[in-house]
Amino acid sequence: MEVEEISNEWIRYGYQQGVQDLYVYLSPKEGIVKIRMHQQVTQYATYSTQITQQLIARFKYLGAMDIGETRKAQLGAISYLVDQQVIRLRLSTVGDYQGLESLVIRFLTPQKSVSYSQHAAYHQLLEQVQQQTGLFLFSGATGSGKTTLMYHLAQQVRGQVITIEDPVEIEHATFLQLQINEKIDQTYDELIKLALRHRPDLLIIGEIRDYLTAKAAIRAALTGHQVFATIHAKSTTETITRLLELGCSQWEIDNTVVGIVYQQFKGTDLKLDYAIVKPDRL
16 A cells, blocks of 8 residues: 555544544554544554654655654655545654654544533633733643644634644634744744734734743733643643643733633543632632
C-alpha cells in the first residue's frame, strides 16, 4: 500500500470512528501506530521502519514542518482532504534519545453531538460573555473540547474576533486568525500588540502553557479587552492555582479573570462547570 493511501486510511478511520489522537512510534525494528478513543489507547497497526519514516515525513511536509529536523520538537496543523471531507489536524513530532522520531496527530473535528444549550452553566457563561470584558479561562483535560466551546461562544460575539494560536486549530472564515511563527519574530507578544491595534471585540489566545503565554493573556485583559484562553487544570478552583504556578501575581488574577469554565467528557456525556470569579473569592 502506498504512503498516501495509508495516510488517507488513518485519517478516514480517525474521523469516522471519533479518534482523538493517533500516535506513530518508531523502534529499531518496526513502526507502531496507536489510537486514543474515549481516553483509552489501543494498538492500531504496525509497519516497516522505512514506511513509518515516510509517513512521518509526509505529514511533516503537509504541516510545513522541517522534514530534515528529526530531534527537536515541532508543531504543525493542516486541513486534510479525504473523501471530499476536510478534516482539521494538529501535528507534533519529536525525536527520542536514540534519534527515533515520533508523531502525534490530534483530530480537531468539533464534537457534532454536543448541545451546550442543555446545560445551565452554558447559559450563565453566555450571559456574562455578552455583558463583561476580562479574561475567561477554559480548563479541562486534553481532548475535552475547550477550543470547540471557545469558538462556539465566539460566534455569539458581535464584532471583530481575532485569534492568536500555536498552531491554528479550528479554521473560521469570519475570524482574523494569526499563528505563532518565531522564525519571523511572530511571537505572542508581537501578535498581541498587532491584534490590539486592530481593536478586537474578542481576542482568543490559544493555550496558556507557560509563563510567557500566561503573561500575554493577562496583559491583553488588563487593556480592557475581552479575552478567551485555554489552560490545563483539573477543576475551576485549580485553574487559579495553575496561574499562580505559572508566575502570575494575585493582583493580576484579581484584576483580569472574570470567569472559569471546566469541561470534561465521560464517554459522550458532557460535564460543564462554570465559576464567576470575583476578587474577594480568591
